[in-house]
Amino acid sequence: SILNEHIPMFNYNEARIVAKLNANENPYGPSPKVIKAISDSISLGNRYGHGEAKVLIDMIAEKEGVTPDHIMLSPGSSDILEKVAFVQFMNGGNVVSADPSYMSLMNTAQKLGATWKPSLLTGDYQHDLEAMAKSVDSETNLVYICNPNNPTGSITDATKLKAFCSTVSEKTPVFVDEAYLEFLDKPEESSMVGLVAEGKDVIIARTFSKVHGMAGLRIGYMVALPERIESITSKVRSTMGLCVTSLNGAIASMKDPSFITSCRNMNTDCREYTKGEIASLGYDIIPSHTSFMIFPIRMEGQAFMKGMYDSGVGIRVFNIDDKPWCRVSMGTKEEMEIFVDAFKKVTA
Template structure:
């Protein structure tokens, strides 16, 4: 793997030019795409993505929505004790939080059975995905992933000169690991696995994925995005993080945005080989983007399990309610082990979004496999009832 000779300043300059100024604010790429598509009145957010795309939502202010079910947020968080820790530490916001960040890194390293030098902190896991894309694809190359998959890393890699090689999920919605392994060649820079997968919510068998990672990582790095792993049936028992401590060239990303309910507090981390962490740190410092109060909130949340268990139970109940509704109404859906579900809609995506936003419900709509889909996040039971009522009115 070719090592970059770019300095941090040269890299940021290159990234700013390549991404039209967005490289300095990777977490804003989706929001910028929405604003641009709405202004230009385009059908899709990313017109250059042929096999997978997202429909442009109508302009709508969040206070006008009765149910915000579009970003896979946890409606129950953050945990009360974590929120208290955040509030108490606001008053030390005049100081840099390196000590508290290092304490959190040590906690995570112990939890994941790796060295603190194998942890990269960042404001959310999407930030990590995008920074990895910028580092790995600044000189081109291919990224291999599922079709469909979470597009953050893929879109940024394409923006800086990479190419996307996608492989359709199997009929049971698992990754086609055999096809992806076969596709690895001398142009491949990275294999990206989102598990559980977004936007489908499906999970790939852990033992099959471990075998895949062990084999493929001998040729190229494998990035496993586990943003939703704690919400899956087996939870972190299905994680690939043990492969890192075994010495395999595997990266695993986690976030506090989902089961911990801290999407707005922005904190996540990457576990990987020390050489990989150093390579990323050569040109970007993820820890600089995290606030001290967020660090203390995450530290507090790691010490408690009760909130996480409650969250998983309530989200599972909302998912069962939604699944029963979809089955009753005849909608075809994909099996989910996350806090969202995706199902086919026999309706143009833009028209559907206009209708459902008009009923004060925010969801997402996608186009892939030549079909239109709605992805709905799991909210409170009251929010899910608002959603199903809106669906009844649209699909009479």
């Protein structure tokens, strides 16, 4: 595929970055209540966090409308993407997904010997569910959906996606990565988690890294049928990977919904501001439902990235359809102003 490669950014010295807008991190988090909970629990660091894990699992189960045996905690959702790939593709097979999309699971699957069957997004950047359903064959061990999608920021219609997941999960598990779900105004309406409660073989991944502002603290969870969770816990991971401070932080974050609402609102404001500024320069931005946005640029990708990093602004450049695209994460309002100023200077 020519799509979805990003130009490496690691040659640049991050210490000089004044606006770090390259990793879809939340500039406001973690919440003050999370910081307090973590500080208070440092002294518990001599004990394993099994009790705290149970508390968090029970809270998540209640919120998602499933029993606790449908929940698996993990250090970030990356671990879920990886471990699901290990179990599903240890004997090869193929994985169906959109292109471009978030490549973590497909990369792991391919390293294990599986084949990636990409399916281009539709003209309005939704998953092409019809094409993806057709692409599923007897060798397909998993379908990966990212909704809202990274790196496009676009959303696939929830009603259509629900029908797709219901049907396709009769043949193969459907993994729905909902890392950016909480940036939607009504996240619960777009989540596929209800299908798990209905007994469908759908695997949902969620993370505290994005709207909760806890990327460096490494907490995420999976909602799936108990037998799916068992397929992972019995083969490729223990319950020992979680840290008591982060568990207590996640518990505190779940008890602080007003922080989530304020992050969502500030994110929306910054997105509107940035969209307005960049669109007024004549760029076509894919309508974003997330904490980042992407648009094609009119200069060579590496030179653009160097110019931006030299101006202290970290962004990512993706090659999509053989053209360079700028993906910029939403920072604070001040950081977005720095981004816009640098963008004007570099592209002038």
